[in-house]
Amino acid sequence: MSTRNAGLLFGSAFGFLMSWAGLSDATVIRNMLLLREAHVFLFMGSAVLVAAVGLRLLRAARMRAVITGEPVAWSIDRIERRHIIGSLLFGAGWSLAGTCPGPVAAMVGQGRFGALFVAGGLLAGVSLQGALARRRTVVKMVQAIAMEAPGTTGL
């Protein structure tokens, strides 16, 4: 199986499962955020638990990924400011729309096309962030070059 087909397959299973479990209903997400029902918390908690055990078993067995042949391995990240700042914004958008990047794609598939507006916003948001980050990198590079060049003042 190709990498692409694996993506398609895992995505389809995820989309079906989220839809069936009600996670693509904004009302369900809202009730979770208002702590009115535990369904979504229990879904996420049990998923994390099963994955935590399963992933460690794969690693302990020194498994190689079936399609890519890579050894199963991962690295963990330390907390940085961006994780907090980004998640503050993400949480706000999540709460306003009552959905997040996965479920909103499933909503589109279900024919609930209002979700296309959220998905369009998502694309615009990730593009804008990418463009700003690239610009910041370029400015930093220019500054670094200007500082190093003799006879020039910094920008």
Place this chain on the structure above:
Amino acid sequence: MAIDRCPWYLAGPLFGLLIVGLRAALNKPFGALGGYIDLATSRPAARPGFRVPMLLGIVLGGALYATTLGTFSPSLAYVGAGLPSIGRFGDLLLLTLAGAVMGFGARIAGGCTSGHGMSGMAIGSPASIAAAMTFFGTAALLARAMTLLGGGL
């Protein structure tokens, strides 16, 4: 026909197995955000990997559910968001803005509910745990605040 909602004790562990399965197949973390990033930033020919196909798969999975266990009746209506309704056009604009804030923030943070909240938590990444606590806290507080405005778009 509409079949009852899949209980969490079935859906949760099954999704856990999907995270493990993707790791076993490709050695990649399971996250929906990447599909949007790849779709927004690369040309179709240069698009590597599984993330855009996975996003398309999620759409297909939703369609498969609607046409089998659920109901498929296409509509523009958007039920259950926390926003107070400000008219049909205004609502769609608000949803777009909510999506933009979500995408902008998630890319800064490097993940969304699936990437940080589930895959990252499963490997015990401190960054993911901090991210998940932050977005859950923010979203819960804002949802609470919006009940005061009479939300429910």
